[in-house]
Amino acid sequence: MSEYCIELNNLTKRFGKFTAVDNFSLKLLPGKVYGIVGPNGAGKSTTMAMIMGSLHPSEGTGNVMGHQLGSEEALKILGYSPEFTSFYDDMSCVEYLWYMGTLGGLSNEEAMEKAISLIKKYDLVDHAYKKVSKFSTGMKKKVSLAQAMIHDPKILLLDEPTANLDPTSRMEILDTVREMVQERNLTVLISSHVLTELETVIDHVIMINHGKLVMDEDITTAQERFKQGILVVSCDNNELLLKELERKYKVENGKGTIRIMTSDVNSLKKEVVKLIFENDLVLNVLHEEVLSLDLLYKQALEGENK
Ligand SMILES: Nc1ncnc2c1ncn2[C@@H]1O[C@H](COP(=O)(O)OP(=O)(O)OP(=O)(O)O)[C@@H](O)[C@H]1O
Ligand SMILES: [Mg+2]
CATH class of the missing domain: 3.40.50.300 (P-loop containing nucleotide triphosphate hydrolases)
Structure with a gap:
């Protein structure tokens, strides 16, 4: 198999x-x-x-x-x-689960036992005999x-x-x-x-x-695979840093931080540190961003739609 x-x-x-x-x-x-x-x-x-x-x-x-x-x-x-x-409109929670159990091949007794144990597990005991059709979405x-x-x-x-x-x-x-x-x-x-x-x-x-x-x-x-390398930086003069970096990189100016995209994060890190040092700035934040599934999804669909 x-x-x-x-x-x-x-x-x-x-x-x-x-x-x-x-x-x-x-x-x-x-x-x-x-x-x-x-x-x-x-x-x-x-x-x-x-x-x-x-x-x-x-x-x-x-x-x-x-x-x-x-x-x-x-x-x-x-x-x-x-x-x-x-x-089913007129079925209570326990009736509905029992019914679905019997449709799933359980005997009447097995279905009732299982319905009750699931009702307990899912914290629905207080609602077991109320109509499911009247339940909240959750x-x-x-x-x-x-x-x-x-x-x-x-x-x-x-x-x-x-x-x-x-x-x-x-x-x-x-x-x-x-x-x-x-x-x-x-x-x-x-x-x-x-x-x-x-x-x-x-x-x-x-x-x-x-x-x-x-x-x-x-x-x-x-x-x-989709890791582009995003470096998040913040210092005591983000405007100056932004001006220097946007000549060479794709840069986003966020709330108090700058996000820089690159395929070579290590070189970028060196460059940022050098800029901070040469301009006598105070570095507050420097970290690599973990790619979220949302961003991954956006990138994959953008690639697909090109
Ligand atoms: N019975 C149907 N008759 C005609 N078109 C249908 C039928 N079922 C689905 N479709 C069409 O097939 C496409 C895929 O629908 P489907 O419901 O699988 O999408 P989905 O990814 O589940 O979307 P959603 O995130 O909105 O739930 C849609 O364009 C939908 O209009
Ligand atoms: Mg759907």
């Missing part, structure tokens, strides 16, 4: 004449957390729906641990929290995560689990994901628009734009 737990081979999805996903190939290793990022309409949800088998690819094939996409065996392995979850996201976990899947697909949440609820959801990954050695594919928040969770970044794969890399390799 293949070492990969999900393999997508040249998947294409067309809606009429429009190509939403275009010759998309991907291999996911077990036990890793993958972030799928891309602008609105890039094809993230369509890709997840094809993995779940709820959308049939126009072309291409794929498998989940050797089982064809959409097969009963594949669905048992997958847990899915969709971008928009529709809850609580609904938690219920959506709980239903994705109800049949103990090996792979989780989370489509924007933190969308429209306040920062505290976002952190809570991401902490839960982190915890689940550690406890159960899950493989996770998680999409989000808030790229910087994924940085703390993912091992690997997949970037998609206009339905095409733009990047598929280990997060640290990706950061390294």
Whole structure:
């Protein structure tokens, strides 16, 4: 059997004449957390729906641990929290989770046991008998995560689990994901628009734009590859330093600091120190900037759109 737990081979999805996903190939290793990022309409949800088998690819094939996409065996392995979850209006939280458990192949008793344990785990005990349709956005996201976990899947697909949440609820959801990954050695594919928040969770970044794969890399390799070298400097006369440096470098004047881009950070460091010394300036700040996922994303998409 293949070492990969999900393999997508040249998947294409067309809606009429429009190509939403275009010759998309991907291999996911077990036990890793993958972030799928891309602008609105890039094809993230369509890709997840094809993995779940709820959308049939126009072309291409794929498998989940050797089982064809959409097969009963594949669905048992997958847990899915969709971008928009529709809850049955008159079901309470416990009823809904129990029902989803029975749909996932659990017996009535097993489903009830699992529903109750997830309700405890996700801190929903006080709301267990209230209608999910009346829950707040954050609580609904938690219920959506709980239903994705109800049949103990090996792979989780989370489509924007933190969308429209306040920062505290976002952190809570991401902490839960982190915890689940550690406890159960899950493989996770998680999409989000808030790229910087994924940085703390993912091992690997997949970037998609206009339905095409733009990047598929280990997060640290990706950061390294795009590392331009940004030096952040501040002294007691930033104007003077700025004037000297902007002749030769791309420079941004920030709030009290200057950001200088270069492909050779070491030479730049020497030059800055020399300028500081020769002009009798007082150096307050000098550090290299760690490339954020947001910047990486911007750079990758700019490269793609050229
Ligand atoms: N059922 C459908 N019929 C027609 N077009 C569709 C359908 N589903 C998706 N699309 C189109 O396919 C493209 C990709 O959509 P998709 O929802 O996969 O993007 P996304 O990356 O998830 O975007 P978002 O970040 O907004 O959630 C979009 O242009 C969308 O309008
Ligand atoms: Mg989407």
